[in-house]
Amino acid sequence: MRKITKSDEEWKKELDPKLYHIAFEKGTEAPFSKTLTPSKDGIHRCSVCGNELFSAKAKFESGTGWPSFYEPIKPDAVEYAEDRSLGMVRTEITCGKCGAHLGHVFDDGPKPTGKRYCINCVSLGLEKK
Numbered sequence: 355m356r357k358i359t360k361s362d363e364e365w366k367k368e369l370d371p372k373l374y375h376i377a378f379e380k381g382t383e384a385p386f387s388k389t390l391t392p393s394k395d396g397i398h399r400c401s402v403c404g405n406e407l408f409s410a411k412a413k414f415e416s417g418t419g420w421p422s423f424y425e426p427i428k429p430d431a432v433e434y435a436e437d438r439s440l441g442m443v444r445t446e447i448t449c450g451k452c453g454a455h456l457g458h459v460f461d462d463g464p465k466p467t468g469k470r471y472c473i474n475c476v477s478l479g480l481e482k483k
Protein backbone atom coordinates (compact mmCIF):
# COMPACT_ATOMS: atom_id res chain seq x y z
CA MET A 355 0.00 0.00 0.00
CA ARG A 356 1.41 3.35 -0.95
CA LYS A 357 1.81 5.76 1.90
CA ILE A 358 0.80 9.37 1.68
CA THR A 359 3.38 11.69 3.11
CA LYS A 360 2.57 15.33 3.49
CA SER A 361 3.92 17.86 5.89
CA ASP A 362 1.85 19.06 8.83
CA GLU A 363 1.58 22.42 7.11
CA GLU A 364 0.10 20.86 3.99
CA TRP A 365 -2.46 18.88 5.98
CA LYS A 366 -3.34 21.93 8.02
CA LYS A 367 -4.27 23.85 4.87
CA GLU A 368 -6.42 21.04 3.49
CA LEU A 369 -8.29 19.79 6.52
CA ASP A 370 -11.03 21.08 8.76
CA PRO A 371 -9.34 22.40 11.96
CA LYS A 372 -11.16 19.90 14.18
CA LEU A 373 -10.15 16.99 11.98
CA TYR A 374 -6.55 18.25 11.82
CA HIS A 375 -6.40 18.48 15.61
CA ILE A 376 -7.59 14.92 16.11
CA ALA A 377 -5.74 13.37 13.19
CA PHE A 378 -2.34 15.00 13.57
CA GLU A 379 -2.22 16.45 17.08
CA LYS A 380 -3.73 13.24 18.49
CA GLY A 381 -6.75 14.95 19.96
CA THR A 382 -9.76 13.13 21.33
CA GLU A 383 -13.24 14.36 20.65
CA ALA A 384 -15.86 14.53 23.37
CA PRO A 385 -17.81 11.27 23.72
CA PHE A 386 -21.33 11.05 22.29
CA SER A 387 -20.44 13.42 19.45
CA LYS A 388 -22.57 11.15 17.26
CA THR A 389 -21.58 12.74 14.02
CA LEU A 390 -21.60 9.26 12.55
CA THR A 391 -24.87 7.98 11.12
CA PRO A 392 -25.72 4.62 12.63
CA SER A 393 -25.71 2.04 9.91
CA LYS A 394 -25.22 -1.68 9.58
CA ASP A 395 -24.18 -1.33 6.00
CA GLY A 396 -21.32 0.30 4.22
CA ILE A 397 -17.68 1.06 4.73
CA HIS A 398 -16.11 3.60 7.03
CA ARG A 399 -13.23 5.41 5.39
CA CYS A 400 -10.48 7.60 6.76
CA SER A 401 -11.75 11.21 6.75
CA VAL A 402 -8.29 12.42 5.79
CA CYS A 403 -7.33 10.18 2.85
CA GLY A 404 -10.31 7.92 2.07
CA ASN A 405 -8.53 4.68 3.01
CA GLU A 406 -11.03 1.89 3.81
CA LEU A 407 -10.82 1.27 7.57
CA PHE A 408 -13.83 -0.54 9.02
CA SER A 409 -16.89 -2.36 7.75
CA ALA A 410 -20.08 -1.12 9.39
CA LYS A 411 -20.79 -4.81 10.09
CA ALA A 412 -17.92 -4.89 12.59
CA LYS A 413 -19.45 -2.03 14.58
CA PHE A 414 -20.94 -2.66 18.01
CA GLU A 415 -22.49 -0.61 20.79
CA SER A 416 -19.80 -0.29 23.45
CA GLY A 417 -21.58 2.29 25.60
CA THR A 418 -18.44 4.46 25.63
CA GLY A 419 -19.86 7.18 23.38
CA TRP A 420 -17.32 6.59 20.62
CA PRO A 421 -17.84 4.41 17.56
CA SER A 422 -16.48 0.94 18.34
CA PHE A 423 -15.48 -1.88 16.04
CA TYR A 424 -14.17 -5.38 16.74
CA GLU A 425 -11.88 -5.56 13.70
CA PRO A 426 -10.49 -3.42 10.87
CA ILE A 427 -11.60 -4.20 7.32
CA LYS A 428 -8.12 -5.51 6.45
CA PRO A 429 -5.17 -6.27 8.74
CA ASP A 430 -3.07 -3.54 7.13
CA ALA A 431 -5.85 -0.92 7.04
CA VAL A 432 -4.55 0.44 10.35
CA GLU A 433 -1.21 0.63 12.12
CA TYR A 434 -0.48 0.23 15.80
CA ALA A 435 1.81 2.10 18.13
CA GLU A 436 2.39 2.09 21.86
CA ASP A 437 0.97 5.21 23.50
CA ARG A 438 2.27 6.02 26.98
CA SER A 439 0.50 9.37 27.35
CA LEU A 440 -1.79 10.22 30.30
CA GLY A 441 0.08 7.79 32.55
CA MET A 442 -1.40 4.74 30.80
CA VAL A 443 -0.07 2.24 28.32
CA ARG A 444 -2.50 2.04 25.43
CA THR A 445 -2.30 0.97 21.83
CA GLU A 446 -2.83 3.84 19.46
CA ILE A 447 -4.35 3.20 16.03
CA THR A 448 -3.40 5.25 13.00
CA CYS A 449 -4.52 5.07 9.38
CA GLY A 450 -2.33 2.61 7.46
CA LYS A 451 -2.18 4.98 4.52
CA CYS A 452 -1.84 8.56 5.76
CA GLY A 453 -0.84 8.05 9.39
CA ALA A 454 -3.77 10.04 10.82
CA HIS A 455 -4.57 9.29 14.47
CA LEU A 456 -7.86 7.38 14.69
CA GLY A 457 -8.21 6.24 18.29
CA HIS A 458 -7.10 3.34 20.48
CA VAL A 459 -7.61 -0.42 20.62
CA PHE A 460 -8.46 -2.25 23.84
CA ASP A 461 -8.73 -5.93 24.79
CA ASP A 462 -12.28 -5.85 26.15
CA GLY A 463 -14.22 -6.16 22.90
CA PRO A 464 -16.81 -8.77 21.91
CA LYS A 465 -16.34 -11.99 19.96
CA PRO A 466 -14.94 -13.02 17.56
CA THR A 467 -11.79 -10.93 18.12
CA GLY A 468 -12.14 -9.70 21.71
CA LYS A 469 -10.82 -6.34 20.53
CA ARG A 470 -12.45 -2.95 20.86
CA TYR A 471 -11.31 -0.38 18.31
CA CYS A 472 -12.45 2.91 19.82
CA ILE A 473 -12.45 5.56 17.10
CA ASN A 474 -13.15 9.30 16.96
CA CYS A 475 -16.29 10.01 14.88
CA VAL A 476 -14.60 12.82 13.04
CA SER A 477 -11.90 10.44 11.77
CA LEU A 478 -14.44 8.28 9.97
CA GLY A 479 -16.57 8.87 6.93
CA LEU A 480 -19.31 6.44 5.94
CA GLU A 481 -19.77 5.22 2.43
CA LYS A 482 -23.07 3.46 1.90
CA LYS A 483 -23.14 0.49 -0.39
Ligand SMILES: [Zn+2]
Binds near residue numbers: 400402451453454
Ligand atom coordinates in the same frame (compact mmCIF):
# COMPACT_ATOMS: atom_id res chain seq x y z
ZN1 LIG B 1 -5.95 8.01 6.14
